[in-house]
Amino acid sequence: QVQLQESGPGLVKPSGTLTLTCAVSGGSISSNYWWSWVRQPPGKGLEWIGEWIGEVYRSGSSNYNPSLKSRVTISVDKSKNQFSLKLNSVTAADTAVYYCARDSANSGWFDYWGQGILVTVSS
Amino acid sequence: DIVMTQSPDSLAVSLGERATINCKSSQSVLYSSNNKDYLAWYQQKPGQPPKLLIYWASSRKSGVPDRFSGSGSGTNFTLTINSLQAEDVAVYYCQQHYNTPYTFGQGTKLEI
Numbered sequence: 529q530v531q532l533q534e535s536g537p538g539l540v541k542p543s544g545t546l547t548l549t550c551a552v553s554g555g556s557i558s559s560n561y562w563w564s565w566v567r568q569p570p571g572k573g574l575e576w577i578g579e580w581i582g583e584v585y586r587s588g589s590s591n592y593n594p595s596l597k598s599r600v601t602i603s604v605d606k607s608k609n610q611f612s613l614k615l616n617s618v619t620a621a622d623t624a625v626y627y628c629a630r631d632s633a634n635s636g637w638f639d640y641w642g643q644g645i646l647v648t649v650s651s
Numbered sequence: 652d653i654v655m656t657q658s659p660d661s662l663a664v665s666l667g668e669r670a671t672i673n674c675k676s677s678q679s680v681l682y683s684s685n686n687k688d689y690l691a692w693y694q695q696k697p698g699q700p701p702k703l704l705i706y707w708a709s710s711r712k713s714g715v716p717d718r719f720s721g722s723g724s725g726t727n728f729t730l731t732i733n734s735l736q737a738e739d740v741a742v743y744y745c746q747q748h749y750n751t752p753y754t755f756g757q758g759t760k761l762e763i
Contacts, residue, residue, distance in 0.1 A: 573755055637748045
């Protein structure tokens with residue numbers, strides 16, 4: 529059974545960089561799945577941040593939400609079986625629960641999710 | 652971006668009754684090449700991540716009770732929950748997976 533677990537700082541200062549890691553267990557990150565980050569501001573809805581596309585397609589490239597594209601990087605560390613999110617120049621509007629998720633069918637829906645991690649942007 | 656709009660924002664349904672949640676997309680999410688609607692439904696309970704219920708608009712994920720069903724095509728979709736159970740209290744989201752950026756509806760809060 530695949531499990532995803534987010535980790536990283538729960539507090540980031542304004543203008544700083546938010547860095548999160550999603551550890552994958554019960555399966556290989558090098559398989560032909562797509563891996564995404566989704567966030568949810570407290571009490572609000574879901575926003576897709578971006579995805580890393582498995583190596584069968586486009587040699588392991590990333591897609592990002594245009595609303596965040598200039599600030600986001602998603603990368604994969606195959607040796608550690610994990611993928612990461614970096615979000616630069618954060619503001620209070622980036623305060624949210626951040627989820628990592630797997631798209632097992634390479635079709636844009638998410639069937640495995642981490643439990644989520646709350647990241648607060650505050651000085 | 653494709654805008655997803657759900658209705659109602661909240662609803663209360665009696666135990667054992669039927670709940671109906673609607674989702675409308677700002678453009679069609681039907682791929683003519685495979686005749687599939689790229690629409691998913693999720694259930695989210697407090698303090699938990701979303702749980703996938705339905706994909707391709709009407710395909711139920713393995714393990715999801717058959718009282719959950721999805722229907723619709725093009726731009727109009729419905730999630731139906733028959734014989735409502737207490738454990739169905741949650742927020743429900745639709746999501747288009749037709750193209751990136753994938754987008755979600757604002758959510759519908761279902762109460763007993």
